[in-house]
Amino acid sequence: MSGKFGFEMKAGIDVVEVDGGGVKVKVRPNLDTGASVSSDGVEAKVGGVGFKVGKVTGFSTPLGNFEINFVKMFDRWQGYHVGFTSQGFKSLMNCIPSSVALNLPKAIPNPVPDVEYHGVSANDHEGNLLLRPLFKQFKNIYEIAEIPDHFLSVTVAYRDRLRDVLLENVPVQWGKKLVRYEETDEGVWVNFDDGSREFCDILVDASGVNFPVRKQKIPELQINDIGATFVVANVVVPKHLIDRLIKVNGNSLIQKTLGLNGDSTLIALRLIPIEQVQNFKNKNNSDELHYRTMIAYFYSSELDNEETEKFKVDDNNPASVVEHVKNMI
Incomplete structure (x- = not known):
């Protein structure tokens, strides 16, 4: 897992991350903040907040009005342990409902x-x-x-189980492989190798330097x-x-x-x-x-x-x- 790619967004739009744990996140319109995703897991930054599935750092704002209403994940090998500091755990507790918090053990x-x-x-x-x-x-x-x-x-957490807890009651789909994307004035069409397509407002490259999105967007990119x-x-x-x-x-x-x-x-x-x-x-x-x-x-x-x-x-x-x-x- 190498490389990082981020983006900034305003409230009221969806996010789709493909192949690296594809995620479509909807932020309620009254939350006027930004978000980003990195290559190692799902990471969102909202109002000075940094959230990553498996590792949570840097939260500064409670997220009572942050809502994940739809998530799709494609071809993600789940594994590893992840560490939490007290700051990271506080961040996690600030952005999840009590029903999810009760299942954290x-x-x-x-x-x-x-x-x-x-x-x-x-x-x-x-x-x-x-x-x-x-x-x-x-x-x-x-x-x-x-x-x-x-x-x-x-402390040390089981990453795959943490993902299951955080995605409880969220629809998840596996087995998709991105081949190309198409940008339009309205958003982005994501094309998969099985001929299917998904539409999103923002497409996030979050699976490392060899991910097709990065190769298509920056073909001249050289790996150091x-x-x-x-x-x-x-x-x-x-x-x-x-x-x-x-x-x-x-x-x-x-x-x-x-x-x-x-x-x-x-x-x-x-x-x-x-x-x-x-x-x-x-x-x-x-x-x-x-x-x-x-x-x-x-x-x-x-x-x-x-x-x-x-x-x-x-x-x-x-x-x-x-x-x-x-x-x-």
Whole structure:
């Protein structure tokens, strides 16, 4: 997920975001503010407010008169964990009705006492602690909104479940792929590969630098390769490995480990067992608990060309990328 694209809008118009979580948002006419959407999720800025599905930051105005009355989503892979600070959680609470707020624990579970540390830590490659700031802890997620801004606070949410909660009772459609758009005096026609069309006031490119909208609108755009590779995956991890991780790095929900070659690993997790898709048999031949974990690995792209590699890395072949990352880690 790379690149950002934003727009400003006034109240009383619709927004359609296609392919990257396509969204059509209607703002009531008496809300004279702006809105924007970025490439990583659905993001709206209203009256000095910044809202993104999965991450919420910078709200300054309660949104009692902000209404989402129609949403369409196309070809969106849902995953990852996302972090909330106290400011972000306050922003979220300010823009959702109480009926939605009551369901937030489905996506942002309450802390597990004496098990989870809702904070961030950094370690070196041997597990030596480099940084673990003091974060304000809380007993339930609604307490986050009461934490003063001068305290550090953070929690981890399940992004896909958060989206389900926020889109409850909102029609969602999957499986659409944009091929081109047509601008008119009245708005924009969006054409899909199945021959269907949608009309909107504003079309938002929100799926990265290779999205067809950007290629059509700015064909001369050049992608700046900064020489870095970022690999992210959702992983179901058995308990015995989580126990080893905690023993080495501690129980912070967000953990960063620095490597020896300018590389780094970021892990975000909740220490809450998940329902197992398949049983994992440990050495005692018994069912073992599993945890849903997000693992991100950042490294210099030059390492992709090491002559010592026993296999070729192909960006279009995820298996080769995974094997390469495992080899480097």
